[in-house]
Amino acid sequence: MLRIRYxxxxxxxxxIAIGLVSLPAEPTKSVKWSAEKTKNYFSDLNDLNPGDGWxxxxxxxxxxxxxxxxxxxxxxxxxxxxxxxxxxxxxxGTKQGFQGIKIxxxxxxxxxxxxxxxxxxxxxxxxxTGASFSYTRDFKADSDSWxxxxxxxxxxxxxxxxxxxxxxPIELQxxxxxxxxxxxxxxxxxxxxxxxxxxxxxxxxxAKTTGGPxxxxxxxxxxxxxxSFGFNKSIPTAEFEYEPAxxxxxxxxxxxxxxxxxxxxxxxxxxxxKKTFLAYRLRAYFHAEYGRIEDKGDATAAATGGFxxxxxxxxLRLAPFFSDKLNCTVTYEYFSRFTGLATHNYLLKVEPSYDxxxxxxxxxxxxxxxxxxxxxxxxxxxxxLGVTL
Numbered sequence: 107m108l109r110i111r112y113x114x115x116x117x118x119x120x121x122i123a124i125g126l127v128s129l130p131a132e133p134t135k136s137v138k139w140s141a142e143k144t145k146n147y148f149s150d151l152n153d154l155n156p157g158d159g160w161x162x163x164x165x166x167x168x169x170x171x172x173x174x175x176x177x178x179x180x181x182x183x184x185x186x187x188x189x190x191x192x193x194x195x196x197x198x199g200t201k202q203g204f205q206g207i208k209i210x211x212x213x214x215x216x217x218x219x220x221x222x223x224x225x226x227x228x229x230x231x232x233x234x235t236g237a238s239f240s241y242t243r244d245f246k247a248d249s250d251s252w253x254x255x256x257x258x259x260x261x262x263x264x265x266x267x268x269x270x271x272x273x274x275p276i277e278l279q280x281x282x283x284x285x286x287x288x289x290x291x292x293x294x295x296x297x298x299x300x301x302x303x304x305x306x307x308x309x310x311x312x313a314k315t316t317g318g319p320x321x322x323x324x325x326x327x328x329x330x331x332x333x334s335f336g337f338n339k340s341i342p343t344a345e346f347e348y349e350p351a352x353x354x355x356x357x358x359x360x361x362x363x364x365x366x367x368x369x370x371x372x373x374x375x376x377x378x379x380k381k382t383f384l385a386y387r388l389r390a391y392f393h394a395e396y397g398r399i400e401d402k403g404d405a406t407a408a409a410t411g412g413f414x415x416x417x418x419x420x421x422l423r424l425a426p427f428f429s430d431k432l433n434c435t436v437t438y439e440y441f442s443r444f445t446g447l448a449t450h451n452y453l454l455k456v457e458p459s460y461d462x463x464x465x466x467x468x469x470x471x472x473x474x475x476x477x478x479x480x481x482x483x484x485x486x487x488x489x490x491l492g493v494t495l
Contacts, residue, residue: 147168
């Protein structure tokens with residue numbers, strides 16, 4: 107009996123062992139993502155790669171693969187259908203290298219996909235201003251006035267087939283450089299006090315990595331040379347910025363979008379969830395700059411000599427802000443002085459916007475403080491209509 111029992115036990119153990127080796131159910135479950143987790147993952151990708159189609163990715167996945175759960179391999183290799191592919195997508199077929207000539211009102215009047223070196227780039231084309239050229243004839247004053255304001259950008263960018271993730275090795279996701287020339291010229295034939303004369307040469311470079319301890323890291327550096335059309339003013343400047351992005355939980359994170367209202371309940375299918383009407387993105391990055399005012403020209407508020415400063419920039423964007431048409435961005439900059447005589451080292455900006463239609467929006471802004479190299483302080487309020495055709 108003991109021998110028979112021993113043989114039976116060995117048979118049972120062998121059967122169990124074979125079953126554990128061949129049973130695929132548990133390992134498969136360990137590498138599956140729920141619909142909720144997948145949608146949050148796509149939302150994060152959309153935040154870090156705006157315009158690449160990730161905002162429609164989950165709907166596309168529902169059509170292709172149903173309501174889940176989904177294998178991690180299929181999610182990692184998933185590519186959304188994008189109408190306007192950009193260099194940040196990192197997918198096959200994305201335009202690499204020279205991205206074409208862009209004409210804007212200034213070097214910072216760009217989309218994130220057009221110039222990643224601009225930390226506060228615009229979210230959509232309706233927010234762009236565009237270059238302007240004008241001529242005015244005042245018959246009563248017998249005066250002529252012409253104005254030209256704009257910037258010519260020539261971005262070069264490359265992207266690799268990676269996706270933002272936490273953990274694992276640090277990978278280079280995208281990089282590039284963007285030269286530009288900005289001009290602001292106003293000439294009045296009888297009143298020189300109305301003249302504006304500014305010419306700025308700028309070369310920006312960026313690199314974005316993913317992996318490691320953070321969700322992503324972005325490094326931006328740029329050199330500018332400010333002068334006039336007559337080259338009688340000289341302000342060379344070098345600047346550097348570092349911006350991390352990481353997620354604490356579903357409601358908290360830096361550099362990523364998080365929905366506050368309504369919250370998604372446990373086990374709730376995201377495809378059937380109520381529409382978000384309040385979401386935020388909090389950004390925090392470090393800015394440092396060093397330069398010299400060698401010839402201040404007509405910038406009477408400035409002091410010649412070297413200047414250096416650096417500090418944090420905090421930006422909170424609410425979109426949607428209780429309505430898909432309303433959004434608001436609040437930015438605060440504070441730069442400590444390392445060297446030089448600059449006295450104005452903070453700037454507060456509040457910028458609400460309401461989309462009346464796809465082509466028309468009501469915009470407002472309030473600025474107070476000053477962090478520009480010529481030490482000029484401002485306190486302004488603006489309200490107007492933005493029209494994009």
